[in-house]
Amino acid sequence: MDIMDEYVDGLPNICGEETMIAQAIAAGREQRAFNEMDLARLGSGFAVALHMHQPLIPAGGPDLQSAAVISNLAWMMDHPDQGDNHNAPTFAWCYKRMGEFIPQLLEQGLAPRVMLDYSGTLLHGMRQMGRNDVFDALARITCEDPWRGAVEWLGSTWGHAVAPSTPVQDFRLHVRAWQHHFAAIFGTEALSRVRGFSPAEMALPNQPDVAYEFVRTLVECGYSWVLVQEHTVERPDGRPLDHPHLPHRLTCTSSRGETASITAIVKTQGSDTKLVGQMQPYYEARDLAPVQLAGRMVPPLVTQIADGENGGVMMNEFPPNILMPSPSPPARPAPL
Template structure:
């Protein structure tokens, strides 16, 4: 196994090993994950999977003056200021990031069959290292490369928790590649080869045809074989709702040039409520389901949920006991806990092919394709979209996420304009000049660009968070402009 250094001369190593990362994922393309699995789809009625999303942004708060302060983890700032607001939760948050490294070995030692999917943003992983939380990373390493690795599935994500609908498509690809390299540096290339699923930040799926196409292309090109999507961000080709949410689908995206990209989609049902996962609701929902027909075969349905792994009193306090209770109860039954890749590997081994899966597309695209045909080009597509907006002020191509009352574009000009300037300069001053990805200037500029594109600086509205976003964008612009 080739080791990628986590830091190079004090800089986080987010670039420079692109060829090794590409070779790693290409070597396992299309092959099932090498795991010791007792899952037999023919012997169960249904299955369920839970994923834990973990994220902390990086903020310019390591000092009194925002313009000169060190960039630190928001978690570290919370630890320093536990007397403010809800910051007293910081030690519990830190334990939440570590505790699966304790729960999985314990339950395996009892002879049970725990399963969990984990998604940690790159900003969180870097922040943990920089604040000296090596014990957290060591615990995670134990269930990533150790005996518990078959019980844990890591999901890829954008390094800086950037939302796909409003992040420049070329930058989103940089986020995905950066996360892969960072993960490989932490846990090794063999661990990276086992990462097949992708979890978009905020469950935000682009629905603009050209952006959605590039989103799927990026995932496929980066070696991912499936993506987690929120039920209400997709539609059937006739514009209807998802009819079989507990079966995998194909997410098919066509752009204005008529090009098509597709990937397997696992559907997350219902809204983003941490109580659903904290109280292990997917298990109880799955217990009421029976096999359904797919391509002439009877297959067990899969109930899938994702939630923040640390936010909220229920997740912080009730989840540990409930997780242990359900793992102990479901192990060896006809409603087992699984990971999505484990389920998909067994499904395709049974004779089902990806082409047998029902088709989905991003929400609102049916209305677009009624106005204009794929292949007419970006100008005519833009005209059709403007007509739809004029006819219905609720129509949008800002993308969809777990909450439809938030636009990731409208109302954030003061943040988006500096971010777009930073992105433009990075591509003009760094990429077009073909600065080596191993060059310290490249790594420095990339780190600041990806950090500035974190969704938190928009999600939390106006105030200190947008000020953080503006400051990080200023630094990203400064780094890009300094490249000569």
């Protein structure tokens, strides 16, 4: 595994090792383990992703013109009496807790699966705060067997840049900056396994040239698939998707006739954290059955993403829902 410095001259390492990053991505992705699950017999599946983000703000001092740039989470910690800032310690635990839940579930003989999406600003801010315990917990489930087989990291933009409103050249820099930073924290081998991309705010550009550059950036940065919102995409003839629980091809054509495409996994319904916090994807998947795709019967996949820390349901209801056995009888769907 190639080693990169996490910080260079006191700043997060977000550029300068393009060759090393490209080599890691080209190394490809290892075969995922499914605990000997017979996918051919699987009736349906569900997948959940947790999006984690905190912005950086000029709040490290009374004078905003000279204040240090710190994490919004650090400001919440320092001002617990304002607004909902009393939730800050719980937020910090939410960023760490997958490193606790996954080993616990594996030790019980279960097969947990989760996708994680952390912005670069959140990671940098937590390191500034000295929350090395969070990084230790995440490193365990990212780099070590058997825990790393339960986690699928999603690529993101370093500063939570939203594709439709970010200049295309800047958006590409954000994508590459996140890859640099992730590799510097968890290693280039871990980066080589990151193949899915989670757009900030689930936002897709609808201007043809920007949409084309968006997909082109993802492909050229080594991503194999992208998570999209059900109601932001449509079929070539303008109709809505017939089968949102199946993979699709997202194809974008520029005004110059250039085309770029990537596999799209469709996130269904809205963005309410209650869907993930209460494990709604599992219950939806129970009512689905295999469908035909390209001449084969394949299991449909119910996919949801939610803020991993925000809101009472995610903070308080999610842990018991994933840690306690379901009172319902065993069913077909399994987490993928």
